[in-house]
Amino acid sequence: MSPALTDRARELDARHAATDLRARFRLPAGVVYLDGNSLGALPAGVAEAVADVVHRQWGNELIASWNDAGWWDAPTRVGDALGRLVGAAPGQVVCTDSTSVNLYKAVVAAARMRPGRRVVLTDPDSFPTDLYVTDAAARVAGLVVERVFPGDAVARIAEVGDDLVLASYSSVDYRTGELWDLPAITRAAHAVGALSCWDLCHSAGVLDVGLDEHGADLAVGCGYKYLNGGPGAPAFLYVAHRLQDDFDQPLAGWNGHATPFAMAPDFVPAPGITRGRVGTPPLLGMLALEAALAAYDGVEPAAARERSLSLTGFFLECLDTLVPHLEVATPREPARRGSQVSVRHPQAYAVVQALIARDVVGDFREPDIVRLGFAPLYLTHADVLRAAGHLRDVLEHREYERAQFRTRATVT
Numbered sequence: 001m002s003p004a005l006t007d008r009a010r011e012l013d014a015r016h017a018a019t020d021l022r023a024r025f026r027l028p029a030g031v032v033y034l035d036g037n038s039l040g041a042l043p044a045g046v047a048e049a050v051a052d053v054v055h056r057q058w059g060n061e062l063i064a065s066w067n068d069a070g071w072w073d074a075p076t077r078v079g080d081a082l083g084r085l086v087g088a089a090p091g092q093v094v095c096t097d098s099t100s101v102n103l104y105k106a107v108v109a110a111a112r113m114r115p116g117r118r119v120v121l122t123d124p125d126s127f128p129t130d131l132y133v134t135d136a137a138a139r140v141a142g143l144v145v146e147r148v149f150p151g152d153a154v155a156r157i158a159e160v161g162d163d164l165v166l167a168s169y170s171s172v173d174y175r176t177g178e179l180w181d182l183p184a185i186t187r188a189a190h191a192v193g194a195l196s197c198w199d200l201c202h203s204a205g206v207l208d209v210g211l212d213e214h215g216a217d218l219a220v221g222c223g224y225k226y227l228n229g230g231p232g233a234p235a236f237l238y239v240a241h242r243l244q245d246d247f248d249q250p251l252a253g254w255n256g257h258a259t260p261f262a263m264a265p266d267f268v269p270a271p272g273i274t275r276g277r278v279g280t281p282p283l284l285g286m287l288a289l290e291a292a293l294a295a296y297d298g299v300e301p302a303a304a305r306e307r308s309l310s311l312t313g314f315f316l317e318c319l320d321t322l323v324p325h326l327e328v329a330t331p332r333e334p335a336r337r338g339s340q341v342s343v344r345h346p347q348a349y350a351v352v353q354a355l356i357a358r359d360v361v362g363d364f365r366e367p368d369i370v371r372l373g374f375a376p377l378y379l380t381h382a383d384v385l386r387a388a389g390h391l392r393d394v395l396e397h398r399e400y401e402r403a404q405f406r407t408r409a410t411v412t
């Protein structure tokens, strides 16, 4: 390994010592985990918290826990905790359902807030569920979806003008890790009287998203990626205060009712963000997520962002030295980079498998992307250097040509 890079890793780890929170996680020894953007690592304390929910709250206290253990209010309580990490003041985020379902609510509700307008813009390179759900929501709401690259969105928004309902984009591209201009797209949408909706799946926990600061209207995101909520953790929905009275979402369920226990025959939406709820929440997953968020205690989004940029920046430096010919799909400018570095390789799937065999865990995305996510709280610059060294070895020794690395599993 290059002694200069080893020194540099040491120096950067010393400089960022205050945000080295690896002790807050239970990671298997020896593994460099670069897939926290797909399934976050297990924070310390989650197993104990879940055991308490199961044994005491459920096992002993039984149904009283809906009141006494705060089960009923968990969606808004956890929502506020999530909100802090995406720059939302309390009362605007609810933890509920999946990202797919929340996006559906947001798009239909946006259409209802902008009657007479027809167009919703979204990214042709979006995560597939965002494309499917946007199309499905548009169909029921009578909208037309235009797929426009985020880099062209500002110009297209101005052209569509007062026919635009919503600009619906991910703040970070799930494949390339490119960070899009949330403030500019939001401003452009507002300039024509339209709304913005942001998918924060690859931003929450690693970026200073600043939803309130930038005047975002709606947002959705995952609980199980950088927020470490665990497999299938519930997602979240943000509706800015100023829009909540008009937020008429299509999935009217009893948990979103103004008086759910009145058991009234007709739906009256609850005031505030509670109207984003639908049915009974998956409490085990939600309370696991709540416990997991303790890993972020005392961490400001800007501090997570600073560490994340240092890690990805150093990884790019390592690649330049160790594998200079590798094609990097992620922008090099910090302002255009999320928290991952993706590289392209014709045998990307096998490269990822060969890395996993070396205890460097990333993932593969179609068609040729080796995707490496850098969760700031539990990775060090020393880990980053080790990962880059293994990547060089895999490529140098052409390990991706081995048959054992070429068979695809169901989940890639």
Ligand SMILES: *Cc1c(COP(=O)(O)O)cnc(C)c1O
Pocket: 098, 099, 100, 101, 127, 129, 130, 170, 174, 199, 201, 202, 222, 235
């Ligand atoms: C991970 C991810 C999703 C996942 O949606 P679910 O409904 O929670 O499965 C959606 N959108 C983006 C951009 C993602 O990265």
